Amino acid sequence: MSEHERRRPVGRVKEVTSLSNPLVKDIKALALKKFRDQNNAFMAEGLKLVIDALDLGWEIRTLIFAKAGRGNPAVEKVAARTVAAGGDVLEVSEKVLSSITRRDNPQMVVGVFSQRLVPLKDIRPANRDVWVALDRVRDPGNLGTVIRTVDAVGAKGVILVGDATDPFSLEAVRATMGSIFAVPVARASAEAFLAWRKGFPGLVAGTHLKGAVDYRSVDFSGKPILLVMGNEQQGLPDDLAASCDRLLRIPQAGRADSLNLAVATGVMLFEIRRDALKLEASP
Numbered sequence: 683m684s685e686h687e688r689r690r691p692v693g694r695v696k697e698v699t700s701l702s703n704p705l706v707k708d709i710k711a712l713a714l715k716k717f718r719d720q721n722n723a724f725m726a727e728g729l730k731l732v733i734d735a736l737d738l739g740w741e742i743r744t745l746i747f748a749k750a751g752r753g754n755p756a757v758e759k760v761a762a763r764t765v766a767a768g769g770d771v772l773e774v775s776e777k778v779l780s781s782i783t784r785r786d787n788p789q790m791v792v793g794v795f796s797q798r799l800v801p802l803k804d805i806r807p808a809n810r811d812v813w814v815a816l817d818r819v820r821d822p823g824n825l826g827t828v829i830r831t832v833d834a835v836g837a838k839g840v841i842l843v844g845d846a847t848d849p850f851s852l853e854a855v856r857a858t859m860g861s862i863f864a865v866p867v868a869r870a871s872a873e874a875f876l877a878w879r880k881g882f883p884g885l886v887a888g889t890h891l892k893g894a895v896d897y898r899s900v901d902f903s904g905k906p907i908l909l910v911m912g913n914e915q916q917g918l919p920d921d922l923a924a925s926c927d928r929l930l931r932i933p934q935a936g937r938a939d940s941l942n943l944a945v946a947t948g949v950m951l952f953e954i955r956r957d958a959l960k961l962e963a964s965p
């Protein structure tokens with residue numbers, strides 16, 4: 683075999699059409715948190731996402747692509763990168779891809795990656811870093827949307843406090859639209875978070891429906907900010923609320939009691955990052 687042939691991924695591609703194939707069964711099992719945790723792995727859908735993940739240095743274990751992707755130069759390139767990284771490449775039928783992603787019209791490409799979390803002790807905020815702490819976030823769509831928004835405003839990352847939904851579930855990863863690969867995520871118990879918070883060198887800004895301070899009246903400039911957001915049903919518990927330097931409120935009109943968690947986080951982040959975000963100068 684020539685060097686060229688050896689480097690071509692096509693020869694290393696396994697074709698799979700059966701739903702009972704053990705490789706397919708293992709990948710499908712990643713829909714369950716138990717198996718994601720056991721294997722320290724998760725799935726991400728879409729060619730662009732997989733390319734971004736590889737560019738950002740995430741470890742790919744398996745690339746799965748639909749038959750329709752055969753001959754597509756971008757898919758072949760990603761397949762070659764997967765093989766070069768020591769991963770497997772599976773070419774599967776549309777039926778298999780639908781069952782892996784639980785979607786009728788699945789993306790052409792799915793990647794299985796190793797999970798990556800940042801240890802809380804390694805987070806040492808400085809300068810104007812902005813971190814978001816989410817207390818017991820329940821909804822994977824909210825978590826994914828917050829991760830995407832953190833990415834969009836150029837904040838540093840997300841700390842999941844207490845019993846949180848899994849950032850590596852298919853639904854959460856989908857809602858991040860790829861930002862799961864760009865935004866560091868840490869997990870901590872409430873106790874570990876409260877201990878770490880004591881060393882936080884800037885302003886710890888909690889949000890609370892009983893907050894007495896209008897979020898627009900606060901000077902967020904020139905220091906690290908830790909934005910603390912409450913659980914969807916219960917809001918912030920007393921100990922977390924007491925650990926905040928300020929408890930801020932977003933004024934509301936109308937009949938709604940509160941804002942959706944991800945919306946409230948977005949409103950806060952755009953205010954905190956107001957001075958840092960600029961439209962590019964028009965020509």
Ligand code: SAM
Nearest residue numbers: 889890911912914915917931932940941943946
């Ligand atoms: N029933 C909950 C409560 O009593 O707090 C509602 C929680 S709300 C859906 C989720 C989180 O979003 C809140 O804990 C808070 O962090 C934030 N939030 C929502 N609306 C807010 C507002 N108007 N002002 C400040 N924070 C708000």
